[in-house]
Amino acid sequence: MIPLPKHTQVLIVGAGPSGLMMAAQLLRYGIVPVIIDTRQGPTSQTKALAVQARSMEIYRQMGLSNQALKEGKPATGAVLHRGDTVMARIPLTEIGVGQTPFPYVFMLPQSKNERILLDYLTLNCCPVYWETSLNALRQTGDGADATLQADDSTHTLHADYVIGADGAHSVVRKQLGIPFSGDTYAHKFYLADIKFKDGFDDDCLHMFLSNMGFAAFFLMPEERTYRVVGNLPAALDKDGITFEEVLPHLRAVTTQPLNIENQNWFTVYKLHHRMADKFNEDRCFLIGDAAHIHSPVGGQGMNTGLQDAYNLAWKLAGVVTGQLAPGILISYAEERMPVARALLSSxxxxxxxITSQSFFSNLFKRFIVPPLLKYIWKKDKMRTDAFRALSQIGINYRDSKINLHLSHNSKIKAGDRLPYLEIFDEKKQEMTDIHAWCSKPGFTLITIGIVQENYLFALAKWITQQYNLTLNFFHLPPSDKNQHILDTFEIRPGQRKALIIRPDMYIGYVNDIIDMDMMDNYLREVVAFSPLTP
Structure with missing residues (x-):
């Protein structure tokens, strides 16, 4: 193993999905962090399972989506059961067509997510220091001194910035003295990865509800293999409980024979819903489970941690490289804490x-939930809204101080995720999409409408002189094949639009006129850019 350095620009504590994503994103900007983890290596357990569309969009921007697609599979639907009766069947195949390149719920275990990101780190010469723990953390005026334990030796490292991605029991959070407010659910639950001899004859997620509790079967990429989640009855709440002892209760809840071929993993645990009172303290930041933990409903946990890293990394990279003023780091907590808070609540x-076994709750789940789900799924808008929430593409930062909306647009505003739109590239005479235009690190300027060629040259010159390699530039002239893009951004005949897309593919700036001084003002005064010296 490469010896630990005495100094690093960024120390990442925790090499789970959030920490690995943080490291991978920093590498895109030329920053090689030190990343440590107490484990011997990456997890071999399934743990989190669903990778939502927004996370797949990040993988695509990084050039990793094809590998992810090979490793997992989409869920074709969700089925709600009560005993032998199917109460509702919700199709999920291409539910989000036209909204994202990944219009489905994608099943990819956490272990495979970690492997994909680890391979990316390896290709970029960034090692993970396994079996290395953080013993102490002391903040200084210019960073933090970390005391690390590796094997039998103690090592002191000075980091300009520290990222706590070390889970619910975060040492970083505890060292910073940040409260982790919330509670623990009263009941215990179990997880099991099971291969069945004769599983379900579809690629759906199956949920069984009964007066005795619930059981959910989440599709895994391997054939006839499912992640099973259920409530542990009080009578079985004892030390050393085995899956064989739980199986009779599971069969009673599902009224299915459940012929088991192989049990790959089984654990019993309590669930928590907690959130850190602060997401950062000076130069130390919390992401993922170190910042917030919640129930597994909707497969949001791992994805939210990936989004935390994605949001913070470009800002931190800009500060470390001197391109952005440190004040932009305040926007991480301002943007992500409301997301985490809303997620915990929902x-x-x-x-x-789902877990309540009260008389009225059972009546509600039996007679109200199934027809309600069917009604929602028949309504296009409700179905779209449900997918936007589940996939996380509906998250916006409209209230963020680092966005600027100077447009009559009422549908799409600064702070929204850049919508996925297919584009016919008139210059190359081929199809592409607006997300592909934002694949390079840095901000992206997109101008739309009729613009004189000499002004386009002036824009390109301004970017080269002031924001070279930090502001990418594309122009979309009006055409019949791209009229849908003008319609989406509410651009009427003869009008123009300027968009500046943040590195995380959120719209930072919208203006109905294309003006270099106004765009320069946004980048200098709002984002706090440090332009190049001509």
Whole structure:
């Protein structure tokens, strides 16, 4: 193993999905962090399972989506059962067509997510220091001194910035003294990865509800293999409980024979819903489970951690390289804490409905939930809204101080995720999409409409002189094949639009006129860019 350095620009504590994504994103900007983890190596357990569309979009921007697609599979639907009766069947195949390149719920175990990201780190010469723990953390005026334990030796490292990605029991968070407010659900639950001899004859997610509790079967990439989640009855709450002892209860809940071929993993645990009171303290930041944990409803946990890293990394990279003023780091907590807070609230409500065994709750789940789900799925808008929430493409930062909206647009505003739109490239005479235009690190300027060629040259010159390699530039002239893009951004005949897309593919700036001084003002004063010296 490469010896630990005495100094690093960024120390990442924790090499789970959030920490690995943070490291991978920093590498895109030429920053090689030090990343440590107490484990011997990456997890071999399934753990989190669903990779939502927004996370797949990140993988695509990084050039990793094809590998992810090979490793997992989409869920074709969700089926709600009560005993032998199918109460509702919700199709999920291409539910989000036209909204994203990944219009489905994708099943890819956490172990495979970690392997994909680890391979990316390896290709970029960034090692993970396994079996290395953080013993102490002391903040200084210019960073933090970390005391690390590796094997039998103690090592002191000075980091300009520290990222706590070390899970629910985060040492970083505890060292910073940040409260982790929330509670623990009263009941215990179990997880099992099971291969069945004769599993379900589809690629759906199956949920069984009964007066005795619930059981959910989440599709895994391997044939006839499922992640099983269920409530542990009080009578079985004892040390050393085995899956064989739980199996009779599972069969009673599902009224299925459940012929088991192989049990790959089984654990019993309590669930928590907690959130850190702060997401950073000076130069130390919390992401993923170190910042927030919640119920597994909707497969949001791992994806939210990936989004935390994605949001923070480009800002931190800009500060470390001197391109952005340190003040932009404040926007990480301002943007991500409301997302985490809303997620805790929504998953908590849904989880309480699913797990409650009260008389009225059972009536509600039996007679109200199934027809309600069917009604929602028949309504295009409700179905679209449900997918946007589940996939996380509906998250916006409209209230963020680092966005600027100077447009009559009422549908798409600064702070929104850049919508996925297919484009016919008139210059190359081929199809592409607006997300592909934003694949390079840095900001992206997109001008739309009729613009004189000499002004386009002036824009290109301004970018080269002031924002070279930090602001990419594309122009889309009006055409019949691309009229849908003008319609999406509410551009009427004769009008123009300027968009500046943030590195995380959120719209930072929208203006109905294309003006270099106004764009320069946004980049200098709002984003706090440090332009190049001509």
């Amino acid at each position: 998953t908590d409500r849904a989880f309480n409905v």
